[in-house]
Amino acid sequence: MSRLLISQFYRIKHRRRYREIVARKVRRNSKLVKSLTFSTSPVYTGKLLLVPSNIDDITKCTKSGSWKKNNFWIGRPFRWTSTNRPYFYETRGEKYSIGADPFFMTGVQLEKLFDCEVIYDNRSKSSLNIYSGRIIETTSAPEFETAIYLAIAGAESFQHFIQDCMPLISLLKTFTEIPEEIPIILMQPQSSFLSIESYLNRMGINNPILFLSTSNSFRVKELFYLRFQPFNATYNLPPQLYQDSYRQFHSCSNTPNEQTDQVILIDRKEKIRNFGNILPIQEMLQSWCENNSLSFKVLDTKDSNLVSIQRIFSSAKFVFAIHGGANYNMIWAPSDATLIEFIPTDATDSLFHIVRSYGQTYLPYALRQNKGDISYEVSSRDLQSILQLLESRIGHLNT
Numbered sequence: 001m002s003r004l005l006i007s008q009f010y011r012i013k014h015r016r017r018y019r020e021i022v023a024r025k026v027r028r029n030s031k032l033v034k035s036l037t038f039s040t041s042p043v044y045t046g047k048l049l050l051v052p053s054n055i056d057d058i059t060k061c062t063k064s065g066s067w068k069k070n071n072f073w074i075g076r077p078f079r080w081t082s083t084n085r086p087y088f089y090e091t092r093g094e095k096y097s098i099g100a101d102p103f104f105m106t107g108v109q110l111e112k113l114f115d116c117e118v119i120y121d122n123r124s125k126s127s128l129n130i131y132s133g134r135i136i137e138t139t140s141a142p143e144f145e146t147a148i149y150l151a152i153a154g155a156e157s158f159q160h161f162i163q164d165c166m167p168l169i170s171l172l173k174t175f176t177e178i179p180e181e182i183p184i185i186l187m188q189p190q191s192s193f194l195s196i197e198s199y200l201n202r203m204g205i206n207n208p209i210l211f212l213s214t215s216n217s218f219r220v221k222e223l224f225y226l227r228f229q230p231f232n233a234t235y236n237l238p239p240q241l242y243q244d245s246y247r248q249f250h251s252c253s254n255t256p257n258e259q260t261d262q263v264i265l266i267d268r269k270e271k272i273r274n275f276g277n278i279l280p281i282q283e284m285l286q287s288w289c290e291n292n293s294l295s296f297k298v299l300d301t302k303d304s305n306l307v308s309i310q311r312i313f314s315s316a317k318f319v320f321a322i323h324g325g326a327n328y329n330m331i332w333a334p335s336d337a338t339l340i341e342f343i344p345t346d347a348t349d350s351l352f353h354i355v356r357s358y359g360q361t362y363l364p365y366a367l368r369q370n371k372g373d374i375s376y377e378v379s380s381r382d383l384q385s386i387l388q389l390l391e392s393r394i395g396h397l398n399t
Helices: 002-013 024-028 052-059 122-126 158-169 196-202 239-251 278-291 306-314 325-332 352-357 380-391
Strands: 031-037 062-069 078-086 088-091 094-097 107-119 134-137 144-149 184-187 209-212 217-229 262-266 295-299 316-322 338-346 361-370
Touching (some): 024 107, 052 380, 158 196, 158 325, 209 217, 262 278, 262 306, 278 295, 278 380, 295 306, 306 316, 306 325, 325 338, 352 361
Parallel strands (some): 262 295, 338 361
Antiparallel strands (some): 062 078, 107 217
C-alpha cells in the first residue's frame, strides 16, 4: 500500500501542468499595447495526400498527452489530458491532428511589463506554457532599458526553435510598436545547434540577442511580452504564424530559386526511429527517380553542414523521412515540395500542422510501430503504393 501511495505521489508531483511565468505583481502593472485576432476559420494552404491502402492505419494513430476542450464551466477553456486519443480527426470537412489544434489560439496581445527581472526556471521543462523562465519584480537598477521576451520552452534545440520560436519572431514584423533593434531574449541554444544566427538572419532579424541560461538573468525597465489568448499553451500556434514565418524566411533570401527536381531520403541515425531496411528503400527510390527524370540524394543531416542542407532542401520535390528533427529542415524547401513522413500508429507525432501551414504538401504514412521503436520497416509494398500515388500527381501538386 505504501509503495502505491509513493508511486501516486511522484506521479502527481511530476505530471505536466501549466505554469504562469509572469509574477502576479508584474502582471498587475502591465500595459496593453496592441491586440491581434487570429482567424476563426484557419485554413491550411498546403495539401494533404493519403495513400488509400494506408487509411485504415492512419485512423489507428493515437497519442497520449494533448489539449482537450474543457466542458466544465470553471477553469481554462482547454485542459491537458494524458488519455490516449485518436491522433487525426475530421471537422468542418477537413482533417486535423490533436498534435496542434488550429482553433486553439484566438489572438495575441502585445503587453509591456515594467521593472522586471528575467530569470531561468528549471521547472519550465515540465510546464505546458510555451514560455520558459520566470519574469519577476525587481527594485534593482535595470541593465537594459527595453527588450522583448521570446524565451520559448524547448527552443534550445533546432526543431523546437523552428516549431515554437520562429512563428513568434515573425510577430516582430507584425507589431510595429516594438522598437527596431530591440534586444531579444532567447533561450541559450544547445551546443549541437550552432546555426541559430543564420536562421535569425534569414528572418531579417539583426537585433542584439540575450541568451537566457542557468548562469545569468536580465533586469529590464520595459519588457515587451506576447500574451496569447486564451492562454500561452504550448503546441498550438495557429497556421497564420507559420505562414508568416515561412514567408519572411524566404522573402529575405538572396539565393535564386533552384530547380525543384530532387528526391531526398533522410537516413536517420538516432537511438530510435531508424530505417531498418534502408538499402532496399534506397534502391527502389533510385530506380523510380531514374524513370521519372528526378535526381536522388540520401542525406544524413548529422554529417552535413548548414550550407549543404540549405542547398539540398532548396531543390527538394519529394522528401522521404521517418518522423524526427531533421524533417524541420522543410523550412528550407520550396512551397511545391512534398514531405512523405513515416509515422508510428502508437504515440504518434508528425509535421502535419507545420508543413501544411507552410503551403507544402504532406503525405503521412502510418506504420504499425511505437514512437520509441529502434527501427522501422518499410516494405516494398508500402513504398510502391506511395510511389504510385506520387507518380499520378507529378506536375499536378500545388497547382
